[in-house]
Amino acid sequence: MLKDFSKLETFLVVVRERSFSKASLKLGVSQPAVTQQIKYLENYLDTKLVDRKKSGIKLTAAGEELYKVATELESAVVQAENKLLKILNKDITFNLGASFTIGNYIIPGECLRDLKSIIGNDVKLTVEVSGTIINLLKDRSLDLGLIEAPIFDEDLVYRKWLDDELVLFSNTPLPRVVNTEELYNFDWICREEGSHTRKIVQETFQELGVACKDFNVVSEVGNTTALLNTVLRSKQNLERPIVSIISKYAIAQDVLNKKLYQTRIKGVAMDRSLYIVYSKINKSNPYVVSATDFILSGKC
Numbered sequence: 001m002l003k004d005f006s007k008l009e010t011f012l013v014v015v016r017e018r019s020f021s022k023a024s025l026k027l028g029v030s031q032p033a034v035t036q037q038i039k040y041l042e043n044y045l046d047t048k049l050v051d052r053k054k055s056g057i058k059l060t061a062a063g064e065e066l067y068k069v070a071t072e073l074e075s076a077v078v079q080a081e082n083k084l085l086k087i088l089n090k091d092i093t094f095n096l097g098a099s100f101t102i103g104n105y106i107i108p109g110e111c112l113r114d115l116k117s118i119i120g121n122d123v124k125l126t127v128e129v130s131g132t133i134i135n136l137l138k139d140r141s142l143d144l145g146l147i148e149a150p151i152f153d154e155d156l157v158y159r160k161w162l163d164d165e166l167v168l169f170s171n172t173p174l175p176r177v178v179n180t181e182e183l184y185n186f187d188w189i190c191r192e193e194g195s196h197t198r199k200i201v202q203e204t205f206q207e208l209g210v211a212c213k214d215f216n217v218v219s220e221v222g223n224t225t226a227l228l229n230t231v232l233r234s235k236q237n238l239e240r241p242i243v244s245i246i247s248k249y250a251i252a253q254d255v256l257n258k259k260l261y262q263t264r265i266k267g268v269a270m271d272r273s274l275y276i277v278y279s280k281i282n283k284s285n286p287y288v289v290s291a292t293d294f295i296l297s298g299k300c
Contacts, residue, residue, distance in 0.1 A: 096144050097125075098147075100129065115294060133145040140281075146274065160275060167247075168243055178263055204270050208268065228254075
């Protein structure tokens with residue numbers, strides 16, 4: 001069993017997450033697979049290790065003893081991995097990827113500075129569309145990714161990170177809430193076909209019975225920054241405001257400074273989740289684990 005540390009690793013994650021389902025998310029495997037590995041340990045040791053309770057899991061006396069042993073082994077493994085990494089590359093660079101909205105508007109410089117301090121190595125940030133981030137993770141050009149589009153792949157682990165909301169905005173004051181019929185009274189700047197934002201907007205409007213083809217679309221742009229700047233620099237028009245839809249995070253500072261105004265469509269919430277993603281191959285990498293835990297802690 002000691003030659004196959006993955007089962008002990010699963011046990012440690014179950015104990016720390018206090019849940020089989022949360023452990024499966026963190027490890028990037030199915031919940032039955034987690035259960036199977038715990039059962040293997042119990043059969044191997046011929047004793048019960050974990051009791052499932054409504055409030056979570058509880059270790060038996062034997063489970064408590066195994067946790068102590070597994071923790072010692074984990075510490076030794078991590079130390080050995082760190083020494084190997086130093087031999088291979090003493091000054092490694094941790095490669096973090098982020099989609100445009102996250103990289104340009106959500107991850108502050110202080111986060112990268114603190115992350116560098118925590119993992120003890122330089123951090124390089126690559127900003128690309130979510131699909132490119134996924135591809136770079138798969139070919140191991142990136143260690144960790146932060147994405148806004150859930151492009152799922154069986155070789156990767158996905159951890160829900162932040163809740164985001166898409167909001168209607170303009171450089172012209174808007175009412176607190178707009179009705180669907182009022183959407184035709186605006187001039188629109190839209191994201192390009194294929195973008196995740198546009199996909200959410202189209203699906204939402206279809207549910208509302210709103211025909212986007214009947215909007216007066218002034219232009220289409222290729223990323224969040226272009227969208228934001230186009231609306232910011234547009235001439236104010238109280239009769240036909242120029243509007244678009246964007247992440248609430250991207251315009252937070254401009255809304256606070258009253259350079260932009262946001263509103264919501266009556267009866268609609270365009271919510272989405274932002275994810276941390278990494279390769280299953282790197283799920284035990286100490287740098288990836290430390291960076292993931294730091295970002296999930298809310299300090300980034």
